[in-house]
Amino acid sequence: MxxxxxxxxxxxxxxxxxxxxxxxxxxxxxxxxxxxxxxxxxxxxxxxxxxxxxxxxxxxxxxxxxxxxxxxxxxxxDARAAQLIEDLTSYVTRDAAAVRPPRTLREAGASGAMARARTCYDHLAGHLGITITEAMTERGLLRQDAGFALTDEGLGWFGELSIGLERTGRRPLARGCLDWTERRPHLAGVAGAALCRHALDAGWCVRIGSERAVRVTPAGSRALQTHLGLATSDR
CATH class of the missing domain: 1.10.10.10 (Winged helix-like DNA-binding domain superfamily/Winged helix DNA-binding domain)
Incomplete structure:
Protein backbone atom coordinates (compact mmCIF):
# COMPACT_ATOMS: atom_id res chain seq x y z
CA MET A 1 0.00 0.00 0.00
CA ASP A 78 6.93 30.01 9.21
CA ALA A 79 10.15 28.76 10.77
CA ARG A 80 9.47 25.20 9.58
CA ALA A 81 9.35 26.33 5.96
CA ALA A 82 12.60 28.25 6.45
CA GLN A 83 14.26 25.22 8.06
CA LEU A 84 13.21 23.05 5.14
CA ILE A 85 14.77 25.41 2.58
CA GLU A 86 17.96 25.88 4.61
CA ASP A 87 18.33 22.12 5.15
CA LEU A 88 17.88 21.44 1.44
CA THR A 89 20.43 24.14 0.63
CA SER A 90 22.90 22.53 3.03
CA TYR A 91 22.33 19.20 1.32
CA VAL A 92 22.89 20.43 -2.23
CA THR A 93 25.98 22.45 -1.26
CA ARG A 94 27.61 19.75 0.86
CA ASP A 95 30.14 19.15 -1.91
CA ALA A 96 32.05 22.44 -2.29
CA ALA A 97 33.31 21.36 -5.71
CA ALA A 98 29.72 21.21 -6.98
CA VAL A 99 29.04 24.86 -6.19
CA ARG A 100 29.52 27.24 -9.14
CA PRO A 101 32.36 29.67 -8.40
CA PRO A 102 31.63 33.42 -8.60
CA ARG A 103 31.84 34.73 -12.17
CA THR A 104 32.44 38.40 -11.34
CA LEU A 105 34.12 40.47 -8.65
CA ARG A 106 30.67 41.61 -7.52
CA GLU A 107 29.53 38.01 -7.12
CA ALA A 108 32.71 37.16 -5.26
CA GLY A 109 32.19 40.08 -2.88
CA ALA A 110 28.58 39.13 -2.23
CA SER A 111 29.53 35.48 -1.70
CA GLY A 112 32.26 36.45 0.75
CA ALA A 113 29.92 38.72 2.70
CA MET A 114 27.30 35.95 2.94
CA ALA A 115 29.91 33.51 4.22
CA ARG A 116 31.15 35.97 6.86
CA ALA A 117 27.80 36.90 8.37
CA ARG A 118 24.19 36.56 7.25
CA THR A 119 20.72 35.85 8.48
CA CYS A 120 19.24 32.40 8.07
CA TYR A 121 15.53 33.30 8.12
CA ASP A 122 15.47 34.86 11.61
CA HIS A 123 18.78 33.82 13.17
CA LEU A 124 22.46 34.55 12.58
CA ALA A 125 24.49 32.30 10.32
CA GLY A 126 27.80 32.16 8.50
CA HIS A 127 31.11 32.51 10.31
CA LEU A 128 29.56 35.00 12.73
CA GLY A 129 26.73 32.65 13.69
CA ILE A 130 29.13 29.75 14.18
CA THR A 131 31.53 31.85 16.25
CA ILE A 132 28.74 33.07 18.53
CA THR A 133 27.38 29.53 18.92
CA GLU A 134 30.79 28.13 19.82
CA ALA A 135 31.49 30.96 22.27
CA MET A 136 28.16 30.33 24.01
CA THR A 137 29.00 26.64 24.25
CA GLU A 138 32.49 27.26 25.63
CA ARG A 139 31.06 29.60 28.28
CA GLY A 140 28.51 27.07 29.40
CA LEU A 141 25.53 29.02 28.09
CA LEU A 142 24.64 26.38 25.51
CA ARG A 143 24.94 22.60 25.39
CA GLN A 144 25.46 20.62 22.19
CA ASP A 145 26.25 17.18 23.60
CA ALA A 146 22.69 15.83 23.25
CA GLY A 147 21.11 18.27 20.85
CA PHE A 148 20.98 22.01 21.43
CA ALA A 149 19.81 23.26 24.83
CA LEU A 150 20.27 26.47 26.78
CA THR A 151 21.68 25.94 30.25
CA ASP A 152 20.46 27.77 33.35
CA GLU A 153 23.44 30.07 32.87
CA GLY A 154 22.33 30.62 29.29
CA LEU A 155 18.82 31.56 30.34
CA GLY A 156 20.33 33.97 32.84
CA TRP A 157 22.58 35.44 30.14
CA PHE A 158 19.60 36.26 27.94
CA GLY A 159 17.87 37.79 30.94
CA GLU A 160 20.86 39.97 31.79
CA LEU A 161 20.80 41.34 28.25
CA SER A 162 17.03 41.90 28.49
CA ILE A 163 16.49 39.60 25.51
CA GLY A 164 13.04 38.08 25.85
CA LEU A 165 12.50 34.42 24.99
CA GLU A 166 8.87 34.03 23.97
CA ARG A 167 8.32 30.30 24.30
CA THR A 168 4.99 29.90 22.56
CA GLY A 169 3.92 27.28 20.07
CA ARG A 170 5.94 24.20 19.20
CA ARG A 171 9.15 25.94 18.17
CA PRO A 172 12.07 24.68 20.29
CA LEU A 173 13.88 27.09 22.56
CA ALA A 174 17.22 26.15 21.01
CA ARG A 175 17.92 24.17 17.86
CA GLY A 176 21.00 23.46 15.80
CA CYS A 177 20.82 24.51 12.14
CA LEU A 178 23.49 23.17 9.81
CA ASP A 179 25.34 26.09 8.24
CA TRP A 180 25.77 25.54 4.51
CA THR A 181 28.98 27.57 4.29
CA GLU A 182 30.65 26.49 7.53
CA ARG A 183 29.38 22.88 7.60
CA ARG A 184 28.77 23.19 11.34
CA PRO A 185 25.60 23.97 13.31
CA HIS A 186 24.66 27.46 14.40
CA LEU A 187 22.03 28.44 16.97
CA ALA A 188 18.44 28.58 15.75
CA GLY A 189 15.06 28.22 17.44
CA VAL A 190 13.49 30.80 19.75
CA ALA A 191 16.85 31.74 21.29
CA GLY A 192 18.58 32.14 17.93
CA ALA A 193 15.77 34.32 16.62
CA ALA A 194 15.73 36.48 19.75
CA LEU A 195 19.50 36.99 19.65
CA CYS A 196 19.42 37.95 15.97
CA ARG A 197 16.56 40.36 16.52
CA HIS A 198 18.41 41.96 19.43
CA ALA A 199 21.63 42.23 17.40
CA LEU A 200 19.81 44.12 14.64
CA ASP A 201 17.66 46.27 16.94
CA ALA A 202 20.60 47.20 19.17
CA GLY A 203 22.80 48.05 16.19
CA TRP A 204 25.27 45.23 16.78
CA CYS A 205 24.74 44.21 13.15
CA VAL A 206 23.36 45.97 10.09
CA ARG A 207 22.10 44.51 6.84
CA ILE A 208 24.19 45.19 3.74
CA GLY A 209 23.00 45.07 0.16
CA SER A 210 19.83 43.32 -0.93
CA GLU A 211 20.93 39.85 0.12
CA ARG A 212 20.93 38.26 3.57
CA ALA A 213 24.42 39.47 4.43
CA VAL A 214 24.97 41.50 7.58
CA ARG A 215 27.96 43.37 8.99
CA VAL A 216 29.08 43.67 12.58
CA THR A 217 29.27 47.33 13.61
CA PRO A 218 31.89 48.81 15.95
CA ALA A 219 29.23 48.80 18.69
CA GLY A 220 28.54 45.16 17.91
CA SER A 221 32.23 44.29 18.13
CA ARG A 222 32.40 45.87 21.57
CA ALA A 223 29.22 44.09 22.69
CA LEU A 224 30.38 40.70 21.47
CA GLN A 225 33.73 41.22 23.17
CA THR A 226 32.03 42.22 26.43
CA HIS A 227 29.33 39.56 26.52
CA LEU A 228 31.03 36.63 24.80
CA GLY A 229 34.73 37.47 24.73
CA LEU A 230 34.73 37.53 20.93
CA ALA A 231 37.09 39.53 18.77
CA THR A 232 35.33 40.21 15.48
CA SER A 233 36.48 41.77 12.25
CA ASP A 234 34.53 42.98 9.24
CA ARG A 235 37.38 42.18 6.90
Whole structure:
Protein backbone atom coordinates (compact mmCIF):
# COMPACT_ATOMS: atom_id res chain seq x y z
CA MET A 1 0.00 0.00 0.00
CA UNK A 2 1.31 3.45 -0.92
CA UNK A 3 2.24 5.62 2.03
CA UNK A 4 -0.47 8.32 2.34
CA UNK A 5 2.26 10.95 2.74
CA UNK A 6 3.73 10.12 -0.68
CA UNK A 7 1.38 12.31 -2.77
CA UNK A 8 1.86 15.28 -0.42
CA UNK A 9 5.64 14.85 -0.49
CA UNK A 10 5.58 14.72 -4.28
CA UNK A 11 3.50 17.90 -4.40
CA UNK A 12 5.89 19.70 -2.07
CA UNK A 13 8.90 18.57 -4.07
CA UNK A 14 7.21 19.81 -7.23
CA UNK A 15 6.74 23.26 -5.71
CA UNK A 16 10.47 23.59 -5.06
CA UNK A 17 11.56 21.88 -8.29
CA UNK A 18 11.58 25.08 -10.33
CA UNK A 19 14.59 27.38 -10.49
CA UNK A 20 12.54 30.58 -10.31
CA UNK A 21 10.57 29.41 -7.29
CA UNK A 22 13.75 28.14 -5.66
CA UNK A 23 15.38 31.56 -6.16
CA UNK A 24 12.40 33.23 -4.48
CA UNK A 25 12.49 30.85 -1.52
CA UNK A 26 16.22 31.44 -1.03
CA UNK A 27 15.77 35.21 -1.18
CA UNK A 28 13.01 35.04 1.43
CA UNK A 29 15.35 33.29 3.85
CA UNK A 30 16.30 36.81 4.97
CA UNK A 31 13.10 36.70 7.04
CA UNK A 32 11.63 39.83 5.48
CA UNK A 33 8.55 40.36 3.35
CA UNK A 34 9.24 41.05 -0.35
CA UNK A 35 6.98 42.46 -3.02
CA UNK A 36 6.30 40.51 -6.17
CA UNK A 37 8.22 43.15 -8.15
CA UNK A 38 11.30 42.81 -5.95
CA UNK A 39 11.28 39.04 -6.33
CA UNK A 40 10.76 39.34 -10.10
CA UNK A 41 13.86 41.52 -10.37
CA UNK A 42 15.81 39.18 -8.10
CA UNK A 43 14.84 36.10 -10.14
CA UNK A 44 15.20 38.04 -13.42
CA UNK A 45 11.75 37.16 -14.73
CA UNK A 46 8.71 39.17 -15.78
CA UNK A 47 6.21 40.37 -13.19
CA UNK A 48 3.47 38.26 -14.78
CA UNK A 49 5.65 35.18 -14.49
CA UNK A 50 6.54 35.73 -10.84
CA UNK A 51 2.88 36.22 -9.92
CA UNK A 52 2.04 32.71 -11.09
CA UNK A 53 4.98 31.19 -9.21
CA UNK A 54 4.15 33.03 -5.99
CA UNK A 55 0.53 31.93 -6.23
CA UNK A 56 1.65 28.30 -6.31
CA UNK A 57 3.97 28.74 -3.33
CA UNK A 58 1.24 30.45 -1.30
CA UNK A 59 -1.31 27.77 -2.21
CA UNK A 60 1.24 25.10 -1.27
CA UNK A 61 1.76 26.57 2.17
CA UNK A 62 5.42 27.56 1.80
CA UNK A 63 4.66 31.29 1.61
CA UNK A 64 2.15 33.56 3.24
CA UNK A 65 0.73 36.66 1.60
CA UNK A 66 0.13 40.10 3.04
CA UNK A 67 -1.49 43.08 1.33
CA UNK A 68 -1.01 46.73 2.18
CA UNK A 69 -2.99 48.97 -0.12
CA UNK A 70 -2.03 48.14 -3.67
CA UNK A 71 1.10 46.31 -2.62
CA UNK A 72 1.31 42.55 -2.27
CA UNK A 73 4.00 41.15 0.03
CA UNK A 74 5.04 37.55 0.55
CA UNK A 75 7.23 35.94 3.18
CA UNK A 76 8.08 32.40 4.23
CA UNK A 77 5.12 30.86 5.98
CA ASP A 78 6.93 30.01 9.21
CA ALA A 79 10.15 28.76 10.77
CA ARG A 80 9.47 25.20 9.58
CA ALA A 81 9.35 26.33 5.96
CA ALA A 82 12.60 28.25 6.45
CA GLN A 83 14.26 25.22 8.06
CA LEU A 84 13.21 23.05 5.14
CA ILE A 85 14.77 25.41 2.58
CA GLU A 86 17.96 25.88 4.61
CA ASP A 87 18.33 22.12 5.15
CA LEU A 88 17.88 21.44 1.44
CA THR A 89 20.43 24.14 0.63
CA SER A 90 22.90 22.53 3.03
CA TYR A 91 22.33 19.20 1.32
CA VAL A 92 22.89 20.43 -2.23
CA THR A 93 25.98 22.45 -1.26
CA ARG A 94 27.61 19.75 0.86
CA ASP A 95 30.14 19.15 -1.91
CA ALA A 96 32.05 22.44 -2.29
CA ALA A 97 33.31 21.36 -5.71
CA ALA A 98 29.72 21.21 -6.98
CA VAL A 99 29.04 24.86 -6.19
CA ARG A 100 29.52 27.24 -9.14
CA PRO A 101 32.36 29.67 -8.40
CA PRO A 102 31.63 33.42 -8.60
CA ARG A 103 31.84 34.73 -12.17
CA THR A 104 32.44 38.40 -11.34
CA LEU A 105 34.12 40.47 -8.65
CA ARG A 106 30.67 41.61 -7.52
CA GLU A 107 29.53 38.01 -7.12
CA ALA A 108 32.71 37.16 -5.26
CA GLY A 109 32.19 40.08 -2.88
CA ALA A 110 28.58 39.13 -2.23
CA SER A 111 29.53 35.48 -1.70
CA GLY A 112 32.26 36.45 0.75
CA ALA A 113 29.92 38.72 2.70
CA MET A 114 27.30 35.95 2.94
CA ALA A 115 29.91 33.51 4.22
CA ARG A 116 31.15 35.97 6.86
CA ALA A 117 27.80 36.90 8.37
CA ARG A 118 24.19 36.56 7.25
CA THR A 119 20.72 35.85 8.48
CA CYS A 120 19.24 32.40 8.07
CA TYR A 121 15.53 33.30 8.12
CA ASP A 122 15.47 34.86 11.61
CA HIS A 123 18.78 33.82 13.17
CA LEU A 124 22.46 34.55 12.58
CA ALA A 125 24.49 32.30 10.32
CA GLY A 126 27.80 32.16 8.50
CA HIS A 127 31.11 32.51 10.31
CA LEU A 128 29.56 35.00 12.73
CA GLY A 129 26.73 32.65 13.69
CA ILE A 130 29.13 29.75 14.18
CA THR A 131 31.53 31.85 16.25
CA ILE A 132 28.74 33.07 18.53
CA THR A 133 27.38 29.53 18.92
CA GLU A 134 30.79 28.13 19.82
CA ALA A 135 31.49 30.96 22.27
CA MET A 136 28.16 30.33 24.01
CA THR A 137 29.00 26.64 24.25
CA GLU A 138 32.49 27.26 25.63
CA ARG A 139 31.06 29.60 28.28
CA GLY A 140 28.51 27.07 29.40
CA LEU A 141 25.53 29.02 28.09
CA LEU A 142 24.64 26.38 25.51
CA ARG A 143 24.94 22.60 25.39
CA GLN A 144 25.46 20.62 22.19
CA ASP A 145 26.25 17.18 23.60
CA ALA A 146 22.69 15.83 23.25
CA GLY A 147 21.11 18.27 20.85
CA PHE A 148 20.98 22.01 21.43
CA ALA A 149 19.81 23.26 24.83
CA LEU A 150 20.27 26.47 26.78
CA THR A 151 21.68 25.94 30.25
CA ASP A 152 20.46 27.77 33.35
CA GLU A 153 23.44 30.07 32.87
CA GLY A 154 22.33 30.62 29.29
CA LEU A 155 18.82 31.56 30.34
CA GLY A 156 20.33 33.97 32.84
CA TRP A 157 22.58 35.44 30.14
CA PHE A 158 19.60 36.26 27.94
CA GLY A 159 17.87 37.79 30.94
CA GLU A 160 20.86 39.97 31.79
CA LEU A 161 20.80 41.34 28.25
CA SER A 162 17.03 41.90 28.49
CA ILE A 163 16.49 39.60 25.51
CA GLY A 164 13.04 38.08 25.85
CA LEU A 165 12.50 34.42 24.99
CA GLU A 166 8.87 34.03 23.97
CA ARG A 167 8.32 30.30 24.30
CA THR A 168 4.99 29.90 22.56
CA GLY A 169 3.92 27.28 20.07
CA ARG A 170 5.94 24.20 19.20
CA ARG A 171 9.15 25.94 18.17
CA PRO A 172 12.07 24.68 20.29
CA LEU A 173 13.88 27.09 22.56
CA ALA A 174 17.22 26.15 21.01
CA ARG A 175 17.92 24.17 17.86
CA GLY A 176 21.00 23.46 15.80
CA CYS A 177 20.82 24.51 12.14
CA LEU A 178 23.49 23.17 9.81
CA ASP A 179 25.34 26.09 8.24
CA TRP A 180 25.77 25.54 4.51
CA THR A 181 28.98 27.57 4.29
CA GLU A 182 30.65 26.49 7.53
CA ARG A 183 29.38 22.88 7.60
CA ARG A 184 28.77 23.19 11.34
CA PRO A 185 25.60 23.97 13.31
CA HIS A 186 24.66 27.46 14.40
CA LEU A 187 22.03 28.44 16.97
CA ALA A 188 18.44 28.58 15.75
CA GLY A 189 15.06 28.22 17.44
CA VAL A 190 13.49 30.80 19.75
CA ALA A 191 16.85 31.74 21.29
CA GLY A 192 18.58 32.14 17.93
CA ALA A 193 15.77 34.32 16.62
CA ALA A 194 15.73 36.48 19.75
CA LEU A 195 19.50 36.99 19.65
CA CYS A 196 19.42 37.95 15.97
CA ARG A 197 16.56 40.36 16.52
CA HIS A 198 18.41 41.96 19.43
CA ALA A 199 21.63 42.23 17.40
CA LEU A 200 19.81 44.12 14.64
CA ASP A 201 17.66 46.27 16.94
CA ALA A 202 20.60 47.20 19.17
CA GLY A 203 22.80 48.05 16.19
CA TRP A 204 25.27 45.23 16.78
CA CYS A 205 24.74 44.21 13.15
CA VAL A 206 23.36 45.97 10.09
CA ARG A 207 22.10 44.51 6.84
CA ILE A 208 24.19 45.19 3.74
CA GLY A 209 23.00 45.07 0.16
CA SER A 210 19.83 43.32 -0.93
CA GLU A 211 20.93 39.85 0.12
CA ARG A 212 20.93 38.26 3.57
CA ALA A 213 24.42 39.47 4.43
CA VAL A 214 24.97 41.50 7.58
CA ARG A 215 27.96 43.37 8.99
CA VAL A 216 29.08 43.67 12.58
CA THR A 217 29.27 47.33 13.61
CA PRO A 218 31.89 48.81 15.95
CA ALA A 219 29.23 48.80 18.69
CA GLY A 220 28.54 45.16 17.91
CA SER A 221 32.23 44.29 18.13
CA ARG A 222 32.40 45.87 21.57
CA ALA A 223 29.22 44.09 22.69
CA LEU A 224 30.38 40.70 21.47
CA GLN A 225 33.73 41.22 23.17
CA THR A 226 32.03 42.22 26.43
CA HIS A 227 29.33 39.56 26.52
CA LEU A 228 31.03 36.63 24.80
CA GLY A 229 34.73 37.47 24.73
CA LEU A 230 34.73 37.53 20.93
CA ALA A 231 37.09 39.53 18.77
CA THR A 232 35.33 40.21 15.48
CA SER A 233 36.48 41.77 12.25
CA ASP A 234 34.53 42.98 9.24
CA ARG A 235 37.38 42.18 6.90
Missing amino acids: TDPAAPRLATLAGLIADETRAACLLALLDGRAWTAGELARHARVAASTISEHLGKLVAGGLLTEERQGRHRYVRLA
